[in-house]
Amino acid sequence: MPRNIKRVAALLPLLLLVVTGCTAGPSDRPAVAYRDSEQQVAPGPNPPEPAPVPPLGGPAADALHWEDCTHRTRDELGGAPPDLTFSCARLLTTLDSPEAPERGTQRNSLIRIGDGTRVPLVVLGDVNGEPGTVFAARLAVQLPPALRNTFDIIGMDRRGTGESDPADCMKPQDRESIVGFDPRATERRTLDRLLDSVVSASQECLLTLDERLQAYDSWRTASDLEELRLELGVPKLHLIGRGEASRVLTTYAERYPSSVGRMVLDGAPDPTRDAIGRAESRAQAAERTFDVFAQQCTSNGCPLGPDPRRAVRDLVERTREEPLPAPSGPVPAGRVVRALQIGLRDQDSWPQLAEALAAGARGDGTGLAELSAPLLAPQGQNPPWLDGDVITTCNDTTLRVPPQRSGQLAADWVKRFPLFGGVAAQRIVWCGSWPVPQRPLPVPRRGDLPPIPVITTAHDPQELALSTDHMAQQLPTGVQVRWQGAGHGALGRSTCVTEAITRYAVQGAVPTEGMVCPA
Structure with a gap:
């Protein structure tokens, strides 16, 4: 019997337990408390002194084989300044799956913006985005x-995403079911249908990925960064992470x-809350950002009318019964909400989001289908986002919630967060049938790191401002920088924030603690 078939057989009892209401691992923990089994690092009695800002260093002396990919990248971006050149490479790192520790090979896709003569600056983005x-x-x-002019900016597709051994493993019908699922479902019997799709997806991914399944996580991605540093031949790695x-x-x-070199966190999640608490806070963050979107829309002749929230709520209710037509296929209520989540990330695109929602209200789902398409379908050479998002999310938390508890969360959150509470609760359901990881992520506690600017956005649809503030407070060397604007991520959007981070990255000038940048 092939090994992956044996692993499915071994996993099936767990899946059946989940379906019947049992769970492995902790389940009934308070929604807001993080002081539980996901915590790993105990605080030391005498924290060391913070390290000084590291020197900038010199350019990379790497042996990576970079090839020009400017034309392709310009197509993906829809254009770029003529002075920017792009080159791409592959980095081979250690897979390090639980079944074969420190063995196997993982291929990571890289891009470099620059000609290789400058200091490397590595950038990572959210696993649930592009x-x-x-x-x-x-x-x-x-x-x-x-x-x-100071840095060669290097991006990496995280494990299981983009072209880094992509986790393209779910059946299309399972993706459609998970993404389009009723965002206001609260009854156990209804949520069980979502669980059926999740179980089917997990079985398919286990068959397809075999031992790679549990190797796609943030712990091992951190080791990819270290192997990248060694390959680049630099003593310290300068880093930016969004969300x-x-x-x-x-x-x-x-x-x-x-x-660790000069490191910046932009819109970080709350390290003091468990997976339930983080999902709850993200629902709240999306609701608050929608209110800002609605206010801005009504101030500029909103195509949704005088009450955008009511218009969108009515649209969701209608599509619960009858999906919107679109050239690529029907757009049910869950997909409407997920399109809204994606559209809220970039404030510059809010007018287009409003038009897509207004078209949906008139019975045309084309715009909303286009917004949510990356979750479900390949975009060029990049696979659907959903697979890598689900796998990494579930591999990054030890929390497994039984169906009964999921229904209670959905009922509570749908009342408190009418647009986004349901889909937030569904993210908790996703992980019920996935293997529990052997190692939780460490709590950030080191006091011997250099100063780390942590950027908070007042109206971030993915992270509450308070959540990112908690990250800055948890980090012994964290430095709070606040932007009063809206959208996911301030760097590159706020001139004030971007200038402060540029001074830090280029000159080593640490931002003033608690500095506030206007919208």
């Missing part, structure tokens, strides 16, 4: 010349403190 290479290229376009990628960077700092 691949890291595309994100790094897009961010480079937004960064000022002072940064681009959930901040957990990769703090894990890297805990594991390889002497390798």
Whole structure:
């Protein structure tokens, strides 16, 4: 019997336990408390002194084989300044699966913006967004010349995403079911249908990925960064992480403190809350950001009318019964909400989001289908986002919630967060049938790191401002920088924040603690 078939057989009892209401691992923990089994690092009695800002260092002396990919990257971005050149490479790292520790090979896709004559600056983005290479290229376009003239910006597709051995393993019908699932479902019988799709997806991914399944996580991505540093031939790695990628960077700092250069976290999740607490806070963050979107829309002749929240709520209710038509296929209510989540990330695109929602209200789902398409379908050479998101999310937490508890969370959150509470609760359901990871992510506690600017956005649809503030407070060397604007990530969007981070990255000038940048 092939090994992957044996592993499915071994996993099936766990899946059946989940379906019947049992669970492995902790389940009934308070939603807001993190002081539980996901905590790993105990605080030391006498924290060391913070390290000084590391020297900038010199250019990489790497042996990576870089090839020009400017034309392809320009197509993916929809254009770029003529002075920017892009080159791509592959980095081979150790897979290090639980079944074969420190063995196997993982291929990581890289992009470099620059000609290799400058200091490397590595950028990582969220696992639930566009691949890291595309994100790094897009961010480079937004960064000022002072940064681009100092650094070669390097992006990496995280494990299982983009072209880094992508986790393209779910059946299309399972993706459609998971993404399009009723965002206001609260009854156990209804949620069981979602669980059926999740179980089917997990079985398919286990068959396809075999031992790789549990090797796609933030812990091992941190080791990819260390292997990248060694390959680049630099003593310290300068790093920027947006959103959930901040957990990769703090894990890297805990594991390889002497390798940390100048590091920035932009829109980091709360390290003091468990998976339930983080999902709850993200639902709240999306609701608050939607209110800002609605206010801005009504101030500029909103196509959704005088009450955008009511218009969107009515649209969701209608599509619960009858999906919107679109050229690529029907757009059910869950997909409407997920399109809204994606659209809220970039404030510059809010007018287009409003038009897509208004078209949906008129019965045309084309715009909303286009917004949510990357979750479900390949985009060029990049696979659907959903697979890598689910796998990494579930591998990064030891929390497994039984179906009964999931229904209770859904009922509570749908009332408190009418647009986004349901899909937030569904993310908890995702992990119920996945193997529990052997190692939780470490809590960021090191006090011997250099100063780390942590950027908070007042209205971030993915992270509450308070959540990112908690990251800055948890890090002994964290430095709070606040932007009063909206969208996911301030770097490259706020001139004030970007200038402060540029001074830090280029000159080593640490931002003033608690500095506030206007919207």
